[in-house]
Amino acid sequence: xxxxxxxxxxxxxxxxxxxxxxxxxxxxxxxxxxxxxxxxxxxxxxxxxxxxxxxxxxxxxxxxxxxxxxxxxxxxxxxxxxxxxxxxxxxxxxxxxxxxxxxxxxxxxxxxxxxxxxxxxxxxxxxxxxxxxxxxxxxxxxxxxxxxxxxxxxxxxxxxxxxxxxxxxxxxxxxxxxxxxxxxxxxxxxxxxxxxxxxxxxxxxxxxxxxxxxxxxxxxxxxxxxxxxxxx
Numbered sequence: 001x002x003x004x005x006x007x008x009x010x011x012x013x014x015x016x017x018x019x020x021x022x023x024x025x026x027x028x029x030x031x032x033x034x035x036x037x038x039x040x041x042x043x044x045x046x047x048x049x050x051x052x053x054x055x056x057x058x059x060x061x062x063x064x065x066x067x068x069x070x071x072x073x074x075x076x077x078x079x080x081x082x083x084x085x086x087x088x089x090x091x092x093x094x095x096x097x098x099x100x101x102x103x104x105x106x107x108x109x110x111x112x113x114x115x116x117x118x119x120x121x122x123x124x125x126x127x128x129x130x131x132x133x134x135x136x137x138x139x140x141x142x143x144x145x146x147x148x149x150x151x152x153x154x155x156x157x158x159x160x161x162x163x164x165x166x167x168x169x170x171x172x173x174x175x176x177x178x179x180x181x182x183x184x185x186x187x188x189x190x191x192x193x194x195x196x197x198x199x200x201x202x203x204x205x206x207x208x209x210x211x212x213x214x215x216x217x218x219x220x221x222x223x224x225x226x227x228x229x230x231x232x
Contacts, residue, residue, distance in 0.1 A: 041086030115150030
């Protein structure tokens with residue numbers, strides 16, 4: 001059963017991490033997508049309300065832009081219904097003026113090169129397997145490459161490469177996808193991340209699962225196991 005006090009304490013912890021100056025990961029955004037991924041998106045309202053308490057009026061549009069971008073980047077992994085649940089819970093708290101800097105990916109721009117560069121850096125030689133997927137499931141490959149990677153994940157105007165890796169790692173851990181998480185553990189380091197921060201991100205994702213009353217399998221791999229047991 002969901003424990004409201006534990007989840008609210010988890011959200012408070014995320015903001016405490018931000019206040020301590022640990023800016024190597026967007027802890028509030030990680031919490032947002034983590035909760036959304038396990039269908040606890042209703043707590044996004046508490047998260048957003050907490051963020052607004054310390055956000056100057058002039059910074060509100062940038063705050064909303066960050067949260068929308070985090071949800072947009074993770075949409076294909078998390079799914080539309082759960083993403084909408086998080087959005088619906090926050091929307092009553094959003095003022096019209098908060099939408100000033102709302103970002104929409106440049107769908108008309110030629111982003112193929114940018115997307116391929118992102119995929120190569122993140123996945124190394126594994127990126128060629130996307131071509132194999134296209135043979136068996138062309139629509140899946142199209143959505144993955146042309147929408148998720150080219151349009152969203154490779155766009156660093158809001159979240160840079162490290163932040164994007166952290167978002168992906170969080171939802172892949174919270175949704176119990178160890179194989180895919182191992183790809184982005186490697187990707188996080190390729191994007192210049194530090195192992196200590198990487199470990200903190202994965203452990204925090206596991207904490208999200210635990211504090212919402214869920215559990216990962218006992219054999220869910222550690223960061224060290226994911227780094228040592230998967231060919232990038």
